[in-house]
Amino acid sequence: MSKVLIVAEHLNGKLNSSTARCVTCAKAFNAESVAVLVLADAPDAVAAEAAAIAGVDKVLTVANPANTHAIAAVYAPQVVAAAQGYSHVLAPSTTFGKDLAPRIAALLGVAQVSDIADVLGAYTFKRPIYAGNAIVTVEAPADATLVATVRTASFAAAAAGGSATVEALNLTMELPTHTRFVELQQGKSDRPDLQSASRVVSGGRGVGSAENFAVIYKLADKLGAAVGASRAAVDAGYVPSDLQVGQTGKIIAPELYMAIGISGAIQHLTGIKDAGTIVAINKDGEAPIFEIADIGLVGDLFTLVPEIEAALG
Amino acid sequence: MKILVGYKRVVDYNVRIQVKPDGSGVVTEGVKLSPNPFDDIALEEALRLREKGVATDVVVATIGPADCQAHLRNGLAMGANRAIHVVTTQAVQPLTAARTLLKLIEKEQPDIVILGKQAIDDDCNQTGQMLAALWNRPQATFASKVEINGSAARVTREVDAGLEVIDVDLPAVITTDLRLNEPRFIKLPDIMKAKSKPLETIPLESLAVESGDHLKTTAYAAPAKRSKGVMVKDVAELVALLKTKGLV
Ligand SMILES: Cc1cc2nc3c(=O)[nH]c(=O)nc-3n(C[C@H](O)[C@H](O)[C@H](O)COP(=O)(O)OP(=O)(O)OC[C@H]3O[C@@H](n4cnc5c(N)ncnc54)[C@H](O)[C@@H]3O)c2cc1C
Numbered sequence: 001m002s003k004v005l006i007v008a009e010h011l012n013g014k015l016n017s018s019t020a021r022c023v024t025c026a027k028a029f030n031a032e033s034v035a036v037l038v039l040a041d042a043p044d045a046v047a048a049e050a051a052a053i054a055g056v057d058k059v060l061t062v063a064n065p066a067n068t069h070a071i072a073a074v075y076a077p078q079v080v081a082a083a084q085g086y087s088h089v090l091a092p093s094t095t096f097g098k099d100l101a102p103r104i105a106a107l108l109g110v111a112q113v114s115d116i117a118d119v120l121g122a123y124t125f126k127r128p129i130y131a132g133n134a135i136v137t138v139e140a141p142a143d144a145t146l147v148a149t150v151r152t153a154s155f156a157a158a159a160a161g162g163s164a165t166v167e168a169l170n171l172t173m174e175l176p177t178h179t180r181f182v183e184l185q186q187g188k189s190d191r192p193d194l195q196s197a198s199r200v201v202s203g204g205r206g207v208g209s210a211e212n213f214a215v216i217y218k219l220a221d222k223l224g225a226a227v228g229a230s231r232a233a234v235d236a237g238y239v240p241s242d243l244q245v246g247q248t249g250k251i252i253a254p255e256l257y258m259a260i261g262i263s264g265a266i267q268h269l270t271g272i273k274d275a276g277t278i279v280a281i282n283k284d285g286e287a288p289i290f291e292i293a294d295i296g297l298v299g300d301l302f303t304l305v306p307e308i309e310a311a312l313g
Numbered sequence: 314m315k316i317l318v319g320y321k322r323v324v325d326y327n328v329r330i331q332v333k334p335d336g337s338g339v340v341t342e343g344v345k346l347s348p349n350p351f352d353d354i355a356l357e358e359a360l361r362l363r364e365k366g367v368a369t370d371v372v373v374a375t376i377g378p379a380d381c382q383a384h385l386r387n388g389l390a391m392g393a394n395r396a397i398h399v400v401t402t403q404a405v406q407p408l409t410a411a412r413t414l415l416k417l418i419e420k421e422q423p424d425i426v427i428l429g430k431q432a433i434d435d436d437c438n439q440t441g442q443m444l445a446a447l448w449n450r451p452q453a454t455f456a457s458k459v460e461i462n463g464s465a466a467r468v469t470r471e472v473d474a475g476l477e478v479i480d481v482d483l484p485a486v487i488t489t490d491l492r493l494n495e496p497r498f499i500k501l502p503d504i505m506k507a508k509s510k511p512l513e514t515i516p517l518e519s520l521a522v523e524s525g526d527h528l529k530t531t532a533y534a535a536p537a538k539r540s541k542g543v544m545v546k547d548v549a550e551l552v553a554l555l556k557t558k559g560l561v
C-alpha cells in the first residue's frame with residue numbers, strides 16, 4: 001500500500017495548481033493516503049489551500065525563514081526528514097520540482113522517475129524520452145522510496161472539496177547557507193498562466209520581432225488566452241524565456257492551442273501533444289505543424305490574425 | 314580555477330527517433346551522434362570563463378562506450394585542456410552518472426562543475442542535482458547567465474515564473490539552459506591540435522561506483538499519433554469551426 005508525500009509548489013503565498021495535479025497522479029495508483037508538505041516562511045495560507053484539495057488526507061507544514069524561497073539544497077534535507085514512513089515522494093515536473101526532486105532522490109540513494117505521463121501501477125509508469133519520440137514503461141523497485149516528478153500536462157488538477165488536517169512539523173536540523181536567493185525577475189502580466197490556461201496563443205520566428213508580437217498579445221487578450229512562444233522566438237528576444245513551450249520549456253495541455261508562425265519542430269510539438277485542439281497558421285503550406293494540427297490555415301499571419309480578432313467580434 | 318564539464322554523447326537532435334517494431338528499444342544503429350546540445354553550452358561557458366582569466370583548466374568528462382573517444386576529441390578541439398573517458402559498455406542512469414562524476418570530482422578537485430540541464434536522449438534532468446546533493450554542494454540549475462565573483466557565483470536561472478537570480482558559494486554545480494551562450498564552431502586546425510591533448514581512460518569498474526541503475530525499462534512504444542486535421546480556406550471558416558467546437 002502506498003503512502004504518498006507531495007511537495008507543494010507555491011509562490012507569493014499561493015499554491016500552484018501543479019500540486020493538485022500530483023494528487024490526481026497519486027490517486028491513479030490508488031494511494032492509500034496522500035499528504036502534502038508545505039515548506040515556507042509562513043505556510044498557513046498555502047497549507048489551507050492544500051487542505052482543501054479533494055483526496056488530500058493530511059497537510060504537513062514546516063515554517064522556517066530559511067524556506068522563504070524554494071532553494072533545493074535547503075528544501076531537500078527537510079523533505080527527506082519528513083518523508084520517513086512514506087513510500088512515495090512526488091513533485092511536479094515544473095522547474096521547481098525538476099530542481100528539487102533529484103536532490104531528494106540522491107540523498108535517499110534512489111533513482112528517480114522523471115515526468116510520469118501515465119500510471120500503470122504504484123511502481124510502474126510511462127514517461128516520454130527523446131523529446132517525446134518514444135514512450136517508455138519504467139519499473140522502479142518496490143522496496144525503496146519512489147521519488148518521481150509528475151508531468152503536469154498529463155493529469156487534471158484534483159478538485160476542491162477536501163478538508164485535510166494540518167499538522168506543523170518541527171524539524172531541527174542544520175540547513176546549508178551556501179545558496180542565497182537574490183531576486184526573482186517576474187514579468188508582470190494580467191494574462192492567464194501559461195501552464196494552466198485553457199487557451200494559449202503562441203507565436204514563433206514568423207512573427208518577426210518583439211514589436212510584431214503585439215498581434216499575438218491582442219488575439220490572446222481577445223480570447224482570454226495565455227501567450228506562449230517557440231524557442232526561436234525566445235532566442236530572438238521577441239518574448240521572455242518563461243513563455244517557451246516545448247521539450248525544454250513548458251509542457252502544456254490547453255483546450256485550444258494556436259500556433260502562429262511556428263514551423264512545428266519536434267521539440268516544440270512535444271510540449272503541446274496533449275492539447276485539445278491545435279490550430280496552425282503558417283504561410284508555408286508544407287510546414288510540419290500542419291501534420292498534427294486539427295485545423296490548419298495557410299496564409300500570412302499579419303493579415304489573418306487581425307481578421308480572426310475582428311471575426312470574434 | 315578548474316572547471317569540470319559533463320560531456321555526454323547523444324543521438325543528434327535532428328534525428329527522428331524510431332521505436333523498433335518489437336518494442337525492445339529505439340533504433341540507434343547508423344544514426345548521427347552528437348554532443349548533447351546542453352553540454353556543448355556547458356563547455357562553451359567553461360571556455361569563456363577561461364578566456365576571461367577566471368579559469369585556467371577545463372576538463373571534459375564522458376561516461377560511455379569505448380567509441381566515445383572521437384566525441385571527446387571533439388570537446389578537446391572545441392578547446393578543453395584535457396578529457397576523461399570513463400568507459401562502460403552499458404548506458405548509465407543519472408544516479409550512477411552522478412556517483413561516477415563524484416569520483417572524478419574527488420580526483421580532480423574542480424571549483425566549478427558545469428553539466429547540461431538535461432540529456433536529450435533520456436530527458437531525465439537529474440544528474441546535476443544528484444551530483445550536487447552527493448557532493449553536499451550548491452546547485453544552480455537552468456542557468457542563463459553566470460558571473461564569478463571570487464569564491465561565489467551569481468547565476469540567473471530560467472524558472473517557470475521568470476528569471477531567478479541566486480548566489481552560490483564555490484565549489485558548486487551549474488546546469489545550463491539554452492540561452493546561456495551560443496557554442497562556437499570548431500575550426501580545422503583545432504581538430505589537429507586536439508589529437509595531442511591528454512585523454513585519460515578509466516574503466517568504470519575501477520572507480521568502485523555503487524550502481525544506481527535501479528529503473529527497469531520494460532517497453533518502448535511510439536507516441537500516440539495526433540490524426541491529421543482539416544485545412545480551412547479562410548478565417549470565416551476557421552472561426553465558425555471553433556465556434557461549433559465551443560472553443561471561442
Ligand atoms: C536541445 C534543443 C531543445 C529545444 N527545445 C525547444 C523547445 O522547448 N521549444 C521549441 O519551440 N523549440 C525548441 N528547440 C528548437 C526547435 O528545434 C526549433 O528550432 C524551433 O522550435 C523553431 O521555432 P519556430 O517554429 O518559431 O521557427 P522556424 O522553424 O523558423 O519557423 C518559423 C515559421 O514561421 C512561418 N512564417 C514566417 N513568416 C510568416 C508569416 N508572415 N505568416 C505566417 N507564417 C510565417 C514560416 O513558414 C515557418 O514555418 C530546441 C532545439 C534544441 C536543439
Ligand SMILES: Nc1ncnc2c1ncn2[C@@H]1O[C@H](COP(=O)(O)O)[C@@H](O)[C@H]1O
Pocket residue numbers: 318319320321322349351352355374375376377405407410427428429430431432433435436437438439440441
Ligand atoms: N554518461 C554521461 N557522461 C557525461 N555526462 C553525463 C552523462 N550522463 C549525464 N551527464 C551530464 O548530466 C546532464 C544531465 O543529464 P540527465 O540527468 O541524464 O538529463 C547532461 O547534460 C550531462 O552534462
